[in-house]
Amino acid sequence: xxxxxLTEILLLALPITPLVGAFLVSFFPAGACRRIRALxxxxxxxxxxxxxxxxxxxxxxxxxxxxxxxxxxxxxxxxLHFALDETGLMxxxxxxxxxxxxxxxxxxILPELxxxxxxFLLLAEAGMLGVVxxxxxxxxxxxxxxxxxPFFFLMGRGPSLGGVNAATRFIVISVASSVxxxxxxxxxxxAAGLPRTFDLIELSRRLSxxxxxxxxxxxxxxxxxxxxxxxxxxxxxxxxxxxxVPNAASVxxxxxxxxxxxxxxxxxxxxLCGPQLGGMNEWLVWVGVGTxxxxxxxxxxxxxxxxxxxxxxxxxxxxxxxxxxxxxGTDLSAGxxxxxxxxxxxxxxxxxxxxVCRARGSQRVAEISGLWHSHPxxxxxxxxxxxxxxxxPGTAGFVGVMLVLDGTANHQxxxxxxxxxxxxxxxxxxxxxxxxxxxxxxxxxxxxxxxxRKRQAVILAILAVFILxxxxxxxxxMGVRS
Amino acid sequence: MSGYFIAGLxxxxxxxxxxxxxxxxxxxxxxxxxxxxxxxxxVLWASWAGPVESxxxxxxxxxxxxxxxxFVQIFVLTTAFCALLLGQHLKQRWQPGSSGLILxxxxxxxxxxxxxxxxxxxxxxxxxxxxLWGLAAMQGTAWGREGALKGTIAGALGAGLLGLGxxxxxxxxxxxxxxxxxxxxxxxxxxxxxxxxxxxxALLLAGVGCFVAAVPFHMWFVDAVESLPIPGALFLSGGVxxxxxxxxxxxxxxxxxxxAESGPGYVGWIEVVHGVxxxxxxxxxxxxxxQGRLKRMIAYLAAGQAGMALVAIAAAGSVSVADASALDxxxxxxxxFLAVFAVxxxxxxxxxxxxxxxxxxxxxIVRLRGLAKSHPGLALAIGLSLxxxxxxxxxxxxxxxxxxxxxxxxxxxxxxxxxxALSLGVVLVMSLGLVAAMVMRPQGEQENTAVSxxxxxxxxxxxxxxxxxxxxxxxxxxxxxxxxxxxxxx
Numbered sequence: 001x002x003x004x005x006l007t008e009i010l011l012l013a014l015p016i017t018p019l020v021g022a023f024l025v026s027f028f029p030a031g032a033c034r035r036i037r038a039l040x041x042x043x044x045x046x047x048x049x050x051x052x053x054x055x056x057x058x059x060x061x062x063x064x065x066x067x068x069x070x071x072x073x074x075x076x077x078x079x080l081h082f083a084l085d086e087t088g089l090m091x092x093x094x095x096x097x098x099x100x101x102x103x104x105x106x107x108x109i110l111p112e113l114x115x116x117x118x119x120f121l122l123l124a125e126a127g128m129l130g131v132v133x134x135x136x137x138x139x140x141x142x143x144x145x146x147x148x149x150p151f152f153f154l155m156g157r158g159p160s161l162g163g164v165n166a167a168t169r170f171i172v173i174s175v176a177s178s179v180x181x182x183x184x185x186x187x188x189x190x191a192a193g194l195p196r197t198f199d200l201i202e203l204s205r206r207l208s209x210x211x212x213x214x215x216x217x218x219x220x221x222x223x224x225x226x227x228x229x230x231x232x233x234x235x236x237x238x239x240x241x242x243x244x245v246p247n248a249a250s251v252x253x254x255x256x257x258x259x260x261x262x263x264x265x266x267x268x269x270x271x272l273c274g275p276q277l278g279g280m281n282e283w284l285v286w287v288g289v290g291t292x293x294x295x296x297x298x299x300x301x302x303x304x305x306x307x308x309x310x311x312x313x314x315x316x317x318x319x320x321x322x323x324x325x326x327x328x329g330t331d332l333s334a335g336x337x338x339x340x341x342x343x344x345x346x347x348x349x350x351x352x353x354x355x356v357c358r359a360r361g362s363q364r365v366a367e368i369s370g371l372w373h374s375h376p377x378x379x380x381x382x383x384x385x386x387x388x389x390x391x392x393p394g395t396a397g398f399v400g401v402m403l404v405l406d407g408t409a410n411h412q413x414x415x416x417x418x419x420x421x422x423x424x425x426x427x428x429x430x431x432x433x434x435x436x437x438x439x440x441x442x443x444x445x446x447x448x449x450x451x452x453r454k455r456q457a458v459i460l461a462i463l464a465v466f467i468l469x470x471x472x473x474x475x476x477x478m479g480v481r482s
Numbered sequence: 483m484s485g486y487f488i489a490g491l492x493x494x495x496x497x498x499x500x501x502x503x504x505x506x507x508x509x510x511x512x513x514x515x516x517x518x519x520x521x522x523x524x525v526l527w528a529s530w531a532g533p534v535e536s537x538x539x540x541x542x543x544x545x546x547x548x549x550x551x552x553f554v555q556i557f558v559l560t561t562a563f564c565a566l567l568l569g570q571h572l573k574q575r576w577q578p579g580s581s582g583l584i585l586x587x588x589x590x591x592x593x594x595x596x597x598x599x600x601x602x603x604x605x606x607x608x609x610x611x612x613x614l615w616g617l618a619a620m621q622g623t624a625w626g627r628e629g630a631l632k633g634t635i636a637g638a639l640g641a642g643l644l645g646l647g648x649x650x651x652x653x654x655x656x657x658x659x660x661x662x663x664x665x666x667x668x669x670x671x672x673x674x675x676x677x678x679x680x681x682x683x684a685l686l687l688a689g690v691g692c693f694v695a696a697v698p699f700h701m702w703f704v705d706a707v708e709s710l711p712i713p714g715a716l717f718l719s720g721g722v723x724x725x726x727x728x729x730x731x732x733x734x735x736x737x738x739x740x741x742a743e744s745g746p747g748y749v750g751w752i753e754v755v756h757g758v759x760x761x762x763x764x765x766x767x768x769x770x771x772x773q774g775r776l777k778r779m780i781a782y783l784a785a786g787q788a789g790m791a792l793v794a795i796a797a798a799g800s801v802s803v804a805d806a807s808a809l810d811x812x813x814x815x816x817x818x819f820l821a822v823f824a825v826x827x828x829x830x831x832x833x834x835x836x837x838x839x840x841x842x843x844x845x846x847i848v849r850l851r852g853l854a855k856s857h858p859g860l861a862l863a864i865g866l867s868l869x870x871x872x873x874x875x876x877x878x879x880x881x882x883x884x885x886x887x888x889x890x891x892x893x894x895x896x897x898x899x900x901x902x903a904l905s906l907g908v909v910l911v912m913s914l915g916l917v918a919a920m921v922m923r924p925q926g927e928q929e930n931t932a933v934s935x936x937x938x939x940x941x942x943x944x945x946x947x948x949x950x951x952x953x954x955x956x957x958x959x960x961x962x963x964x965x966x967x968x969x970x971x972x
Contacts, residue, residue: 073881073956075963116921138884142875149874152914156922164922168915175910179903182884186891186899220900 007066010054011082014092015129015143017047018099022122030115040118044096044103047125051096058089065089067135069199077189077196081136087336090477091132091263094340097466098255098347099125105351105459106248107358116157121248123150128256132263137185137198140268144224145178147257154252155245162244170237177223177234184220188272191217204271218273218280225269228261229317232290239298242310243363247354250306254313255347259339262320266336284325289417292318296424304363305356308432309349312389315425316342316397322418323404334407338400340477341388341470345397348385348463349429351456352378356436359451365432369439378452379437384464386433388471390426396470484538485547485596488524488555492589495520496613500582510578517581518566521559521588528556537968544599544659553817553965554595554728557824561721562588564828564943565713568835570936572712577620584717586613591722594729598736600648600658600686603729604641607693610722611637617714618706629709636692636702644689650682660737667740674747683741687754690733694726696792697762700785707781712835715777719784720827724820727791731816734799735809736970742799752803756796760898762789767905771912776837776845780830783871783909787823790905793898794819794886800893808892809970814963815885821958822870822882822951829867829944835937836860850916852925857933861920863941868917870948872910878951881959 021043028036058065067083084092099121108117127150130143148171155167189198192206223234230238238258242250265284273280295315302308320342324335355378356371357363371379388397401422408414452460470477499517503510537548565584569576590609597603611633619630652658654676655666673679688699695703707715734742734751744750766786773779798812836857837849854861866877873883883906890899951958 073959075956075959076881076885142880146875149869149914152918153921156918164918167918168911171914172907172911175907176904179907180900182887182903183891183896183899186884186888187896189888190891 005066007054007057008068010050010057011066011068011084011133013050014047014054014096015082015126015133017050017126018043018122018129019126021046022119022126025115025119025122028115033114036115036118040103040122043122044100044125047129048096048100051093054084055089055093058084064201069135072136072139076138076198078138078198079136080139081199082133082139083135084133087263087266088132090336090340091259092129093477094259094343095125095128095132095256097463098252098343099128101255101347101351101459101463102248102251105456106246106251106354107453108246108248116153117246117248120150120154120157121252124154124252124256128252128260131260135200137188137200137203137268139198140200140264141178141181141185144181144264148174151249151252151257154249155241157246163246163249166237166241166244170241173227173234173237174224177227180220181224184217187217187220200268200271207272218269221264221268222280222284225261225264226287228257228264229321230258230261230291230314231287231317231321232294232314235291235294235314238314239307239310242313242350243304243306247350247358250310250350250354251347254310254350255343258313258317258346259320259343262317262324262335262339265321265324281325285322285411285414288318288321288323288325289414289421290318291315291321292418292421293424294318296421296428299425299428302428303365305353305365305368305432305436306350306363308365308428309346309353312349312425312429313342313346315421316346316389318421319401319404319418322414323400323407326404326407334400334403337396337474337477338404341396341400341467344463344467344470345385345388345395348460348467349382349389351463352382352385352460355452355456365435368436372437375452378457378460381457381460381464382433384467386429388467389429391422392426394468394471396467396474398471399474484540485545485551485593486540488547489589489593489596491520491524492585492592496582496585496587496589498582499585500579503577503579503582507578514566514570514581517585518563518570520585521563521566525556525559525563528552542599544602545593545596546598547596548968548971549965550728550732550817550968551592551595553962554725554820555592557821558591558721558725559588561724561824561828562591562717564940565717565721565831567936567940568716568831569711569713571835571934571940573934576711576713580617580620580711580713583613583617583620584713587611587617587714587717587722591717591725594725595732597729597732598660600644600651600660600663600733600737603690603733604644604648606729607644607690607726608637608641610725611693614706614710614714614718614722617711618709621709621711625709629706632702633706636699636706640689640692640699642689643685643692647682647685647687647689650678650685654678654682660733663737664739667738670740672745672747673741674745680748683738683748683751686733687751690726690730691758694723694730694788694792695785696758696788697765697785700762700766700782703785704778704781707784708775708777712831712838715781715834716827716831719781720824720831723784723788724824727788727795727820728817730792731795731798731813732969734795735802735813739799739802739970742803752796752799755792755799756895756898759789759792759794759796760901762786763793763902763905764789767908771908774847776834776847776850779847780827780834783830784827786905786909787871790886790902791816791819791823793902794889797886797889797893797895797898800895801889804893810963810966812889812892813966813969814959815882815889817962817966818955818959819882819886821962822878825878825944825947825951826867826870828940829863829870829948832860832867832937832941832944833864835940836864836933847916847919851919851923853920856925859938860933860941863945865917865920866945866948868913869910870952872913873906874910876949876952878948878955878958880952881955885959 069081072078072080127147134140156164227234295311299311320338388395391397391401593606615630615633618626692699770782801812802809837845870877870879873879
């Protein structure tokens with residue numbers, strides 16, 4: 001099929017643009033910091049601009065918005081099928097925004113690692129956009145796995161061994177779960193019969209006539225998605241990672257990897273299984289409740305800022321999982337909006353925390369105080385993210401939580417537990433924010449006057465505005481479903 | 483292309499190069515060039531000539547050159563060519579005449595997939611391995627002699643088992659030709675009543691298992707790879723292993739398909755090969771994780787991957803028994819795996835050649851640290867090979883693992899498929915650990931190895947092949963399936 005329309009070109013440009021950027025960056029000498037940074041910014045912002053153009057050209061659409069397909073390995077029935085629907089478009093927006101924020105707003109852990117910092121950020125963005133846009137099951141698996149490599153290097157590069165250990169833990173648990181998905185994919189394709197195809201639409205059409213073959217194969221998919229969502233009990237890698245890895249990695253993990261785990265549930269399970277998930281829905285809801293409550297409780301007792309924020313993200317993922325489980329196969333608004341809200345709030349919080357902790361030289365909440373006296377504007381910028389995490393009205397987090405709680409209205413126990421988890425999370429994040437802003441101010445302990453960089457403040461401001469806009473006008477992201 | 487011609491050319495050139503290199507010090511460069519040219523010439527000729535339309539039967543119908551054997555020969559000879567190039571990288575440490583021994587071994591290896599007769603198969607294995615033991619012994623070091631001795635003992639054991647099994651089978655069936663044994667078993671019905679036949683089958687399986695380093699016969703292989711110089715180790719663990727596994731595939735499908743499944747009083751080869759392969763896959767991959775020396779680690783990985791191939795052969799057998807029309811696809815999957823396996827191992831031995839400082843010694847894995855800084859191009863090639871071995875997307879390994887796992891799923895072996903996939907996960911974790919050592923760790927105190935043009939050429943060839951087959955695998959898959967059709971066709 002020839003590419004004829006502008007939207008199709010834009011769709012293909014989404015994963016390709018950061019890939020081209022990474023390719024070009026790799027040719028620069030490691031010492032050319034300014035040129036590498038400029039190139040990284042250009043490609044990250046260009047990818048965001050492509051998404052904006054796509055968003056406005058597809059704003060009034062519904063169902064499958066844009067699709068491009070070529071055969072890849074015909075003898076195996078694998079195609080290069082890229083497409084976007086509303087949920088995919090929303091997630092692509094999240095990924096491009098968070099990636100641009102990470103490329104522009106974070107610094108390499110060591111100056112000499114500038115090239116690899118930008119290179120792996122762009123590769124990670126390309127991989128995540130590949131996951132979002134892939135509508136062929138094998139293409140999805142390929143992007144899903146290949147994304148691990150840039151993350152491994154983003155997480156592991158640094159002066160200490162903590163990052164390497166966290167990266168290794170993430171990789172081991174991710175690989176163990178995604179190899180199960182491989183087998184699940186093959187079972188699904190076998191159950192769909194001949195001619196062999198990996199195309200998601202064709203598979204879902206065929207499997208809708210053979211639902212008996214689905215459940216056992218689907219259980220092989222679930223661990224892969226739950227690991228990436230850091231859902232209980234597969235969550236242990238995430239707090240460790242966030243506490244030890246460079247800031248860019250934690251921003252992308254909280255804002256990209258976790259929501260994409262949920263997106264996998266929508267994209268694969270939602271399409272292949274439809275509403276008839278059997279007992280899986282109920283099971284996933286309780287996993288979500290456990291994650292939300294566990295994250296909320298754990299965040300209350302954390303004294304390390306990044307671990308606290310990691311647990312806040314976990315709790316929000318739990319809420320999103322509850323929303324997804326109740327809406328899989330029917331209306332995805334609640335879960336998808338919660339994924340988006342938690343992703344953007346998590347990334348903003350980690351960006352803020354990374355800057356502050358680096359300047360202070362400590363991650364302990366007790367040792368970070370008096371920010372309001374020294375940097376009131378910068379500290380204030382993080383408020384919207386804190387408010388979103390606490391589900392305060394007017395923010396994206398509020399919309400997401402309300403949609404999820406509305407979806408659980410017929411299950412009062414779930415509603416009660418979910419609301420409790422939201423309260424716990426909100427209390428802990430507000431407590432930490434108050435501690436950081438208030439307290440005594442000792443200028444000598446901060447890392448000098450050179451922080452935050454202007455670009456970091458600008459990025460934080462843009463993310464804050466976005467959280468507010470999505471809170472006040474959810475239809476911007478949710479399209480016709482709003 | 484005639485089978486006689488390929489084997490004869492390699493054998494003649496190999497013999498001449500070995501003798502000239504051993505006894506005459508003049509014109510060594512020319513001799514090495516001739517050695518390099520012979521496998522390259524055969525590969526180019528075979529690629530240019532296209533697929534074999536009509537098989538070439540020779541050696542009293544005991545050998546047959548067809549599309550299946552030509553497919554295997556192409557990647558075996560590619561491995562031999564790269565091994566000889568790595569020999570050029572070693573310069574003074576690559577002894578005169580050693581290239582001849584590699585060619586002699588390659589001459590034996592190309593006969594393996596052509597074997598339609600058990601005697602031919604036995605002769606092929608012996609002819610392949612003997613020159614390599616000579617290569618190990620020629621180093622004159624203690625570990626070289628030890629490796630040669632162990633290899634010779636294991637080879638003698640394998641030959642003894644295979645020969646005894648063949649003799650017993652000959653007594654009962656009256657033939658050593660695989661087509662004849664197939665006919666006997668197809669008409670014999672129940673063989674559970676015949677202990678001689680069952681004993682013969684057991685001995686045959688043990689014999690070929692010994693040659694392809696299946697558990698529990700893998701120990702000699704690890705020691706032999708460690709003791710051989712880099713080109714020999716590459717050819718043994720890449721080319722010879724792949725050719726041996728292809729020969730086993732032909733032997734089992736051509737000669738013993740009627741007794742593939744178990745019956746009353748006997749266990750079919752599907753179950754035996756399945757079990758042995760699975761144990762090899764799990765045990766050897768796990769053992770590779772704890773190795774501190776690179777050649778040893780690669781040898782364990784090769785034995786593990788051979789286990790994977792054995793499981794796939796068994797799965798292909800199971801699929802073919804249930805549906806004869808599925809044989810092409812299932813055996814095609816095995817062929818794709820073997821081709822990628824051979825190319826993959828070339829890249830891994832680029833790593834060994836890069837950090838190797840002393841001939842015959844097995845370099846420590848820690849020497850890979852900081853390689854991305856000192857040799858970024860080589861580190862990229864080695865990293866690609868490591869990721870390919872783990873089946874990472876957009877490398878050749880992705881599709882080769884996919885088709886193998888698909889065969890297992892088609893055979894209904896869900897648990898096996900999950901275990902195989904998990905063992906690939908183990909390999910991926912190990913591969914990423916090595917990549918991390920190259921990229922994230924500071925360089926140690928070791929001296930940088932100078933990159934020779936031949937080493938760079940091997941790295942580039944290997945990387946291009948891995949990426950090309952990872953991004954555009956359709957051609958290789960189609961060719962493998964077409965070649966698989968010739969496996970048992972009369």
